[in-house]
Amino acid sequence: MKRLTICAALMLLAGCSGNWGWYVVDPTTPKGLINLKFMLNGMYYTILLSVTAISISVVVGLLVALPGLSPKKGWRRFNRTYVEIVRAVPILVLILWVYYGLPTLTGITLNVFWAGVFALALSDSAFQAEIFRAGIQSVAKGQYEASQSISLSYRDTMRFVILPQAIRRILPALGNQLVYMMKMSSLVSVIGMQELTRKANELIVSEYRPLEIYTVLVLEYLVLILIVSAGVRWVERRLQASEI
Amino acid sequence: MSDPQTPIISMRNVSKFFGDFQALRDVNLDVRLGERVVICGPSGSGKSTLIRCINRLEAHESGEIIVDGTVLTDNPKNLDKIRGNVGMVFQQFNLFPHLTVIDNLTLGPRRVLGLSDADAKSRAMKYLERVQIPDQADKFPRQLSGGQQQRVAIARSLCMEPRILLFDEPTSALDPEMIAEVLEVMTELAASGMTMIVVTHEMGFARRVADTMVFMDKGEIVETGAPEDVFTAPKSKRFGTFLQQILNH
Numbered sequence: 001m002k003r004l005t006i007c008a009a010l011m012l013l014a015g016c017s018g019n020w021g022w023y024v025v026d027p028t029t030p031k032g033l034i035n036l037k038f039m040l041n042g043m044y045y046t047i048l049l050s051v052t053a054i055s056i057s058v059v060v061g062l063l064v065a066l067p068g069l070s071p072k073k074g075w076r077r078f079n080r081t082y083v084e085i086v087r088a089v090p091i092l093v094l095i096l097w098v099y100y101g102l103p104t105l106t107g108i109t110l111n112v113f114w115a116g117v118f119a120l121a122l123s124d125s126a127f128q129a130e131i132f133r134a135g136i137q138s139v140a141k142g143q144y145e146a147s148q149s150i151s152l153s154y155r156d157t158m159r160f161v162i163l164p165q166a167i168r169r170i171l172p173a174l175g176n177q178l179v180y181m182m183k184m185s186s187l188v189s190v191i192g193m194q195e196l197t198r199k200a201n202e203l204i205v206s207e208y209r210p211l212e213i214y215t216v217l218v219l220e221y222l223v224l225i226l227i228v229s230a231g232v233r234w235v236e237r238r239l240q241a242s243e244i
Numbered sequence: 245m246s247d248p249q250t251p252i253i254s255m256r257n258v259s260k261f262f263g264d265f266q267a268l269r270d271v272n273l274d275v276r277l278g279e280r281v282v283i284c285g286p287s288g289s290g291k292s293t294l295i296r297c298i299n300r301l302e303a304h305e306s307g308e309i310i311v312d313g314t315v316l317t318d319n320p321k322n323l324d325k326i327r328g329n330v331g332m333v334f335q336q337f338n339l340f341p342h343l344t345v346i347d348n349l350t351l352g353p354r355r356v357l358g359l360s361d362a363d364a365k366s367r368a369m370k371y372l373e374r375v376q377i378p379d380q381a382d383k384f385p386r387q388l389s390g391g392q393q394q395r396v397a398i399a400r401s402l403c404m405e406p407r408i409l410l411f412d413e414p415t416s417a418l419d420p421e422m423i424a425e426v427l428e429v430m431t432e433l434a435a436s437g438m439t440m441i442v443v444t445h446e447m448g449f450a451r452r453v454a455d456t457m458v459f460m461d462k463g464e465i466v467e468t469g470a471p472e473d474v475f476t477a478p479k480s481k482r483f484g485t486f487l488q489q490i491l492n493h
Contacts, residue, residue, distance in 0.1 A: 145301050146338035146397075150352035150404050151327040160351055164342050 061128020175232030258307035331401030391422030
């Protein structure tokens with residue numbers, strides 16, 4: 001049954017309707033090879049954009065999470081306000097606002113790349129903050145008490161005792177977030193970032209083959225994300241092994 | 245250095261509330277340098293709260309606690325000074341599960357006392373030998389038995405070289421066959437002159453080691469006395485009933 005389904009899907013892709021034109025991305029022809037390389041070139045910015053954005057959002061997310069765990073009400077309110085506001089804005093809207101709105105408001109013009117990074121990181125930081133908060137809260141109270149009883153400072157307690165345990169627990173969630181970032185980076189194409197989606201759109205304008213080109217685009221994301229997921233699982237396994 | 249006659253810990257009219265529940269009622273307690281105090285009492289009587297107030301894991305609402313001449317307040321400088329002098333051993337061990345035994349022991353000396361890696365390590369090995377498990381230095385806590393974990397926890401406190409050690413029901417989470425090895429280490433510590441305040445139901449240990457027995461009930465210190473006196477002739481009815489229950493089970 002499974003084989004039959006795959007067969008049917010392949011026949012559909014192979015173009016039984018006769019309307020398929022795989023020649024646009026056929027690597028055996030010079031033209032197809034050039035087009036394929038053109039599309040794959042977007043990989044660089046998709047990866048750079050999402051990895052830069054998530055590196056920033058992890059740090060910002062942690063810095064927003066910590067006041068959320070404070071016994072002081074004011075700090076917790078700051079955390080809630082930040083998370084609720086940032087989480088409520090769609091990423092696409094944030095990208096457009098940062099690129100077209102921010103320069104008018106502040107006079108600071110970001111280039112396409114940094115506008116994209118800023119918007120993605122800002123949006124993701126709210127989710128990272130929630131992930132970190134949950135992870136830190138999952139560490140037993142006794143760990144803080146033991147740290148206090150040996151006079152460890154707040155910073156050292158976080159750095160050496162709480163965060164190493166919390167990060168192990170939130171690693172699957174952080175991995176999800178990285179995958180999510182890679183997918184959301186496609187939205188930055190609307191302001192002209194030359195990443196995978198933008199490249200595909202540009203090729204379609206000259207080749208008029210959306211079906212084939214978007215299919216390749218789907219495969220590009222699929223391969224990228226499967227590799228990243230495997231990487232995340234590998235890191236998880238290694239951390240678990242080191243804990244025994 | 246305080247002279248042995250003046251108390252190293254002094255609690256005056258200490259009260260503590262959890263919401264509407266009064267966990268401590270006007271507690272007065274003096275502990276001399278080198279004194280071994282065992283606190284017992286039914287669960288919920290405030291024993292743990294009392295010793296947790298001494299290193300401010302709990303903050304008391306009224307009254308005064310003076311540890312080695314320093315008044316216990318939220319002032320971080322005072323707090324650091326007091327916590328540097330007071331070690332604590334917990335019921336649930338509270339070892340750091342992601343660190344090896346040796347790293348559990350050296351973290352405080354390195355980060356708080358500023359010892360070099362080599363000095364911290366040799367100090368850690370010294371105390372691991374004292375609790376008789378130097379061979380477990382490179383293992384993770386979860387690879388050890390409960391008794392071994394609690395001995396590591398005791399060594400971790402000792403590595404900070406405190407003048408006072410607090411024990412919060414150190415054997416209550418242990419299987420019966422492991423209680424003896426932990427009590428043995430504690431007895432040895434007591435013999436070395438360490439000032440100890442121990443919350444425990446181990447009455448045999450109390451009888452052997454304690455200079456002073458403290459019986460608490462409903463947040464109050466009901467009776468204080470030398471073990472030989474209170475065990476044979478408890479003055480209060482509540483303590484008498486408690487001793488009967490605990491010794492005849």
